[in-house]
Amino acid sequence: MTLEGKTALVVSFAGAIGSSIPTSLANAGCNIIGVDKAKQDSVQISIDKIKKGRLSVSKIEELPDDNWEDDITVNLTAPFMVIKQLLGSMKEKGWGRMINISFICGLVALLNVSSYIASKSGLIGLTRDAARLAHPTKQFTKVDQIADLVLFLCSPAGKNMTGTAIAIDGGITVS
Known part of the structure; x- marks a missing residue:
């Protein structure tokens, strides 16, 4: 399979999964652009937070509000900001691929990771909506x-x- 002449914008390129994706794309001939920050007006979300991932392990009734907000910000809001920035251009060009990685928690419930499940399930819904709008x-x-x-x-x-x-x-x- 070849991706000669294509360019991939890779966000969250640390860790085992994040580092293997740009390598595979580059091996297929794709040009890679790494992103450090996603910006929308005055909102800045550091991709460094996304790189680290976010998984709070706690029962719902014991989950600190800050952990909930951090998981949603890293796993759902940050991808939303990237999609928001790129969707118009993809629609205008009539071409593009947007791939969001959700992990199994987007599909099934595991114990004591409610904010992670909510954020990853939300990411699946967001990705479907973007696909519906764009392509x-x-x-x-x-x-x-x-x-x-x-x-x-x-x-x-x-x-x-x-x-x-x-x-x-x-x-x-x-x-």
Whole structure:
């Protein structure tokens, strides 16, 4: 797979996952731009906080309000600010890919991480809404697009995809 001539804006590029993504993209020929801060008017969110991630372990009734607010800021507000800055340009150009990593807590509830679950579930909803706004092609999927997905799933890169329903539907399911 080649990404020659493409450029990726990578936010949160520390840690095992964050550092492996730009490496894989660069190996596929993609130009990489790393971002240190997301800004919207007077609002500044330090990507350093995002790099560290945020996971407060506590029962709901014992969770400090500051921990709740920090988890929501790092895991949901910061990605919102980046999406807000980029969505218009992607719509104008008619091309782009926005990939947000949510972790399993966006899909299932684990004990004593309520603010993390709320922020990651919110990130999934935010990503779906952005996809609906930016790229609802509503076109029938072509057989070669399905074949490309199957090829990925059968390749070593798809080895950890198991039991997952994947919608390759031009944005219909997010409408």
